[in-house]
Amino acid sequence: MKQINRPNLRVQRREATRATVLEAARDEFERLGFDGASIRSIAARAGVSVGTVMHYGSDKRVLLHAALFDELKRVIDRALRRLGTGPVQDELGRLARAVLRAYAARPALSRTLLKESLFAEGDWAQRFAQQAADVAAAVAGFLTRAQQRGALSAHLQPHVAAAAWLSFFYFALIGWVQGVTPRPARFVDTLMAQHLGAHSPRAAR
Amino acid sequence: MKQINRPNLRVQRREATRATVLEAARDEFERLGFDGASIRSIAARAGVSVGTVMHYGSDKRVLLHAALFDELKRVIDRALRRLGTGPVQDELGRLARAVLRAYAARPALSRTLLKESLFAEGDWAQRFAQQAADVAAAVAGFLTRAQQRGALSAHLQPHVAAAAWLSFFYFALIGWVQGVTPRPARFVDTLMAQHLGAHSPRAAR
DNA sequence: CTGTTTCATTGAACGTGTTCAATCAGATTG
DNA sequence: CAATCTGATTGAACACGTTCAATGAAACAG
Known part of the structure; x- marks a missing residue:
């Protein structure tokens, strides 16, 4: 047999x-x-x-991805699962900081890790794109739940806001590895505050 | 003499x-x-x-920057100068499309051009960071002028909104060179619409 | 059990980016 | 005008990433 x-x-x-x-x-x-x-x-x-x-590893960059992708994905997935029912910005801030810590834990590698994941080619491009899409979907789901419990305006389109958050987050990460954004989580928070600004239920306008 | x-x-x-x-x-x-x-x-x-x-060119990437920086800077500077008094989103859309065209004009190079400018090192990192800061400042000025003529809420902090736009723009560009964002200008427009959504004077909320 | 097939492994060869000692040409000095 | 200095230019050497023909070991078939 x-x-x-x-x-x-x-x-x-x-x-x-x-x-x-x-x-x-x-x-x-x-x-x-x-x-x-x-x-x-x-x-x-x-x-x-x-x-x-x-x-x-068909080339050196592929080797990099193959060596580190799963671990970073675990960090991201765990941070996404931990999105709870606290204040929206606090929860998003926690998510951002968790991923930042994963990058900060490998200082000699953070810039290239980010660079090569954003500009991956072939199969890895698809995997990273899928990962970003998964994060966007999870954040959109989180924002939808926040709307459902009244913590966020029902007028906000969650998937658009999630894409906005992802834009802020990646831009902040790039700024951070480039040394121009020393406090990336705060940067994301500030932009997201303005983005959601009139969409929280207690907005004065 | x-x-x-x-x-x-x-x-x-x-x-x-x-x-x-x-x-x-x-x-x-x-x-x-x-x-x-x-x-x-x-x-x-x-x-x-x-x-x-x-x-x-102290290395191949520096050669790339030295060869192409001035031309792309001219395109960006010209597009910034053309920011006028039309509808805010239309003007920003024009800015975005102008830069996109500069990248699209060199299809074999657009991905690496973007990649290497975002993750430049040494002196070139500073030049690109300065360029991004200049764009942000110009967009913030544009938004301030829009506020002054009543086309935008006075409550909006222009420099934060400019940073938001820049985040959307770069994220869209990355998505475009990676093939996941086929209409980057529209993507920027959608996110910016939500970002400014409650800040335009005719916002219903 | 043997011959054949399949696939992992090897490491030299190759093309590349980068370095650097040698050479050459322009500028300076007396 | 000649000697010296300075900086541009050269291209072979080097280390690197990648390729690929050869080899070896495991799997399979009869």
């Missing part, structure tokens, strides 16, 4: 090698930054040849 | 070589894209050595 649930040795080895390569990649990228890490240093750290490293 | 106004031969030659190198760089980048163009092909086109090309 064919053992369907037990992959054969080759598949096991492949997965083990892939994990080893991606872990070595993550370590090198986080320690040395994208440019500082080389395919050769990653290969040496993983104990394989450069051809094997390239086998698991 | 020292001829102050007439640079010597070496200075003349340096400027001529610089212009030649940057023009060759611009041609190659626009024709082949950033990755498609090589330092060697630029050198060949300019009739100089690779060392000379590197002399006029």
Whole structure:
């Protein structure tokens, strides 16, 4: 009887090698930054040849994405799940800060990580676009619930406001990695305050 | 009497070589894209050595900036000067479309041009940050004038709204080069409509 | 059990961006 | 006018990312 649930040795080895390569990649990228890490240093750290490293990442940027995408996605997903029923801006601020911390945790890499995720190509472009769409959808859902409990004007189109928030957030992140926006979460908060300004139920106008 | 106004031969030659190198760089980048163009092909086109090309651009990205910054700056500055007294969103839409056209005019290069300008490093980071600050200031001024002629609520903080517009604009541009925002000007318009929504004098709420 | 197929792995070769010592030409000085 | 200084130019060397033909090991078929 064919053992369907037990992959054969080759598949096991492949997965083990892939994990080893991606872990070595993550370590090198986080320690040395994208440019500082080389395919050769990653290969040496993983104990394989450069051809094997390239086998698991079709180019260096793909390697970066493959090494770090899942962890950042976990951070984002957890922060989205934690969107609660507190004041709208506080909840959004928490979301922004959680993602910021994930970037700040890898200072040598934050600029390139952001740069390459925003401008990814091929399959990874689609994955990052999907991720942004998921965040926008989650934020729109959060805003809809806020409207339903009367914390936000019913006139506001949640998906547009979510896209606005995402725009502010990414712009703030870019400003932050570029050193021109030292307090990105505050920046997002200020813009979102104006954006929602007349849409909160107690707006005086 | 020292001829102050007439640079010597070496200075003349340096400027001529610089212009030649940057023009060759611009041609190659626009024709082949950033990755498609090589330092060697630029050198060949300019009739100089690779060392000379590197002399006029400390690295390939700097070469890109040096080759294209002034032209894009001219487009932006002209569009800013044309901000008039028409409906606020129409004027901002025109500004957005003018810059979009400048990018669209070089399809092989638009993604990298945007990517490298947003994530520039060193002196160029400062120049691009200054450019963004100039745009924000000009848009804030435009919004202030709109308030003064009663086309916009006096309660709106112009510099915050300008930062919001810039966020929408860059996010739309990124979405456009990534293929997820086919109508970036419309995207900006939609978000800005919501942002200004309750701030126009005829807002029903 | 053996031959064949499949796929992972290897590492040298290649093209690239970047560096730098050597050379050359223009400017300056005495 | 010659010697010296200064800065532009050169292009080979280097390290890098990427490619690919060769090799080896696992899987499969008979």
